[in-house]
Amino acid sequence: GAVVSQHPSWVICKSGTSVKIECRSLDFQATTMFWYRQFPKQSLMLMATSNEGSKATYEQGVEKDKFLINHASLTLSTLTVTSAHPEDSSFYICSAIRGVNTEAFFGQGTRLTVV
């Protein structure tokens, strides 16, 4: 299967700082990338859909000014958690697809801890 790499795998940051998470499709061009968040004992929740070269579409309840998504190329999307707070501590995971109705490939996820 195709490879999606997410970096970093884990990060600890101080409250009030910003953290950037990268999602790369290593062996294919991703027309669309998705960002999910998973709190303990809960399901993966879609945060936003990101298409290359256009603004991300955010799900209801997700603050677009707090979770900045940039999809500058067909192989890279970044999620920046701005002014992080402890309640933002979660597992963030991205996925990428080659095109409409194609299989989604997931990154390994990033564990964010805000202290």
Next chain:
Amino acid sequence: DQQVKQNSPSLSVQEGRISILNCDYTNSMFDYFLWYKKYPAEGPTFLISISSIKDKNEDGRFTVFLNKSAKHLSLHIVPSQPGDSAVYFCAASENFGNEKLTFGTGTRLTIIP
């Protein structure tokens, strides 16, 4: 509102026996269902899917059954192998595709040698 539910957080099955993982959904607009397998420190990997026009899809040891009237699907693994030990997520979408997926909370399957 949890639209996709996996009510069993964990399941233990003897090696060689059948593993049955269950998933229920509430959104009648869902028309495509997927199962993902996840090992620790890795992202979910696609296992098998089924569209709402079918009631069964089989791929090797894995079979997914869909009961639309009950809004229920299940994943059968037979025979179960130790390498099947992982967390299994059920997911659903509204557009016969892999775009906006709604996930269940996962079931941790442990295969006992």
